[in-house]
Amino acid sequence: MLDLIVKAVAYSSCIGIGAAAIALIYSATKTFNFAHASLVSWGMYVMFAGTYLLGYTPYLYIPFTILVGAALGLVIYGGVNRWLLKAKASEINLMMSTLGADLVLFGFLNIYSDYLLQTYKIPAKYFVLEVKDVVFKIGNVNIRLIGIIAPLILVTIVILLHMFLTKTKIGIAMRASIENPDLASVSGVNIDLTYVLAWLIGGGLATLSGGLLSLIVTGYTAAGMTMIVSFFAGAIVGGLYSIFGSLLGGLLVGLSEFLGITLLASIAGGWIYAYRPAIPLAALAITLLLKPEGLAGFFVKVRE
Amino acid sequence: MIPPEILLIIINFAIGLIITISLNIEVGLLNIPQFGRLLAVIIGAIVAAAVPGRILAVMLGYPWGVEYADHMYNFKIVAGINKVLANNPLLSIGIFILTLIIAALLGGLIGYLCAYPAIRLKLAYLGITLLAFGDLVVTIAWNYEPLVGGTTGVFVIDPFVFTGPAMRFTIAAFITLIVALALYVYAELLVRSPYGRMLKAIRDSEIAAGIYGKDIVKAKKQILIIGGAMAAVAGALWALFTGSMKAVTYTRLQWTFWPWAFMMLGGVGNNLGIFIGVLIYTIVRFLIIVYKGVISTIVGVSPEWLEYILVGLLIIIIVLFRPQGLLPEKPTYSIPTRKIVSIIKRVEEEGGK
Numbered sequence: 001m002l003d004l005i006v007k008a009v010a011y012s013s014c015i016g017i018g019a020a021a022i023a024l025i026y027s028a029t030k031t032f033n034f035a036h037a038s039l040v041s042w043g044m045y046v047m048f049a050g051t052y053l054l055g056y057t058p059y060l061y062i063p064f065t066i067l068v069g070a071a072l073g074l075v076i077y078g079g080v081n082r083w084l085l086k087a088k089a090s091e092i093n094l095m096m097s098t099l100g101a102d103l104v105l106f107g108f109l110n111i112y113s114d115y116l117l118q119t120y121k122i123p124a125k126y127f128v129l130e131v132k133d134v135v136f137k138i139g140n141v142n143i144r145l146i147g148i149i150a151p152l153i154l155v156t157i158v159i160l161l162h163m164f165l166t167k168t169k170i171g172i173a174m175r176a177s178i179e180n181p182d183l184a185s186v187s188g189v190n191i192d193l194t195y196v197l198a199w200l201i202g203g204g205l206a207t208l209s210g211g212l213l214s215l216i217v218t219g220y221t222a223a224g225m226t227m228i229v230s231f232f233a234g235a236i237v238g239g240l241y242s243i244f245g246s247l248l249g250g251l252l253v254g255l256s257e258f259l260g261i262t263l264l265a266s267i268a269g270g271w272i273y274a275y276r277p278a279i280p281l282a283a284l285a286i287t288l289l290l291k292p293e294g295l296a297g298f299f300v301k302v303r304e
Numbered sequence: 305m306i307p308p309e310i311l312l313i314i315i316n317f318a319i320g321l322i323i324t325i326s327l328n329i330e331v332g333l334l335n336i337p338q339f340g341r342l343l344a345v346i347i348g349a350i351v352a353a354a355v356p357g358r359i360l361a362v363m364l365g366y367p368w369g370v371e372y373a374d375h376m377y378n379f380k381i382v383a384g385i386n387k388v389l390a391n392n393p394l395l396s397i398g399i400f401i402l403t404l405i406i407a408a409l410l411g412g413l414i415g416y417l418c419a420y421p422a423i424r425l426k427l428a429y430l431g432i433t434l435l436a437f438g439d440l441v442v443t444i445a446w447n448y449e450p451l452v453g454g455t456t457g458v459f460v461i462d463p464f465v466f467t468g469p470a471m472r473f474t475i476a477a478f479i480t481l482i483v484a485l486a487l488y489v490y491a492e493l494l495v496r497s498p499y500g501r502m503l504k505a506i507r508d509s510e511i512a513a514g515i516y517g518k519d520i521v522k523a524k525k526q527i528l529i530i531g532g533a534m535a536a537v538a539g540a541l542w543a544l545f546t547g548s549m550k551a552v553t554y555t556r557l558q559w560t561f562w563p564w565a566f567m568m569l570g571g572v573g574n575n576l577g578i579f580i581g582v583l584i585y586t587i588v589r590f591l592i593i594v595y596k597g598v599i600s601t602i603v604g605v606s607p608e609w610l611e612y613i614l615v616g617l618l619i620i621i622i623v624l625f626r627p628q629g630l631l632p633e634k635p636t637y638s639i640p641t642r643k644i645v646s647i648i649k650r651v652e653e654e655g656g657k
Contacts, residue, residue, distance in 0.1 A: 103616030274447035
């Protein structure tokens, strides 16, 4: 039971980080980021390539996942999003543009994975980095290090983001421009810079969640696409406009996916495991029907 | 005799056209972010795989319950049914039409259910909800074996089998194309009708249309039902054409995002543009498949991934430089342009007096 809980906590921390990334980009730029899927997969492949090609422990490559994601986020912003925001494109067009970016990233990731497979003969189609993780024993139970590292990183992100958004000048400016872009720009806030920061941090967090997930689930190029519903559900359960609400929402969705299905299986039988993808959907449906403003609605009064 | 390459283009074009037209009715006419097109499509495919086969199995005395979808029995049952259908054109045509009708009804029902979130949620929220519902149905079809065989899939009965092995695919492709063209004409009539203009008015300004007494909720429900029914017909036609149904082949990418790309390429809101968009894309995709070897030796990468990159770039370029698509939406007139010109002339003359 303990190992299951540890794994559930690790998994849901990753979903939480990813959901926060979606919420950050959405609240800052009104862009629902479909490219999140491929960013997550890219994070997985950074960890994989580093571990297999250079050796050492996978944890060494966590900073690199963030760097790669931030760079990709910057490319998406500079290449696509910036011009659409300037042209005041509709929300659907903003979404579609990130879908295009997602397909491009997916294509390049697959080319990279083919390259890894052919050149270095490493299993780049499907990989399980879990075996490279550090295992230690608590009593009779084997615990993997990711069960501690992932929540730790989550807490660090919460603290850092909170400090950034409340204590630094640029963070406060960012919050202001999220609340009211026109007013913020009149007061001299560089809106463009806040967009850049949103994509930098959002991209970095997306790949970070992917990198951490590669130590929990099987990695493959379409892994991000498969899991994207969990991330989206987390972001919407959290409220989509609130970064920390979405982080919490992601945690909740991840936990209910892992523990909820175990609970259901103990009641209904093992056949129900196959329907695990239905749980984020149920969370999504319940939230949208009962409390559309999400978890954030419990803490923050949304002004019309 | 038509070469199989052309048939491949025809069938892909026909299916793509139906789905994209159905998407355009929802997105282009009413601005509903339908990111769950897959949902109605797979419902149609499930109907084609599960319903007509079972009806015939009951009629012919084969097992039709759980055994029908079991991979140990399914191929035998379907082979037996196909033997009967081969000598019975009337029954084949009847069952073909019945399948499409049931698919359309269930697709319409799905559209009606989608209306519940659609009239309450906005843009991103709605899009993600619909997308998630689509994935849910795939998960169920993939895991619940009694429905369509789960991971092993099922064979679909072949209502075209009576035309003989030589002509079967040709006739099936052309019948699909005829259905697609009929639905295209229907969509075009819908856009030009007073009802279509009302939809565009709602799309352009819900408040203004509401003030003029247009029932927005009812319009959204109706459009989601029509769109769902059309997409389900496409799913059923595809399953009947291919002769098998496996839930995992119904991916979000192929049945939701690709049609979105066609639609944006052709021009949102313009049926003719979509016709051209789907045609261009089908031919380009076919050329990529045919010249796979050549492309991969020149570029050095697998053409499959090249396709993703190209479509992705295409979407980005369209959104950035030509958001209205190749053929932008034109205002549709309820009376011929000649008459409008003559009216303008008359008004001007009267004004001159």
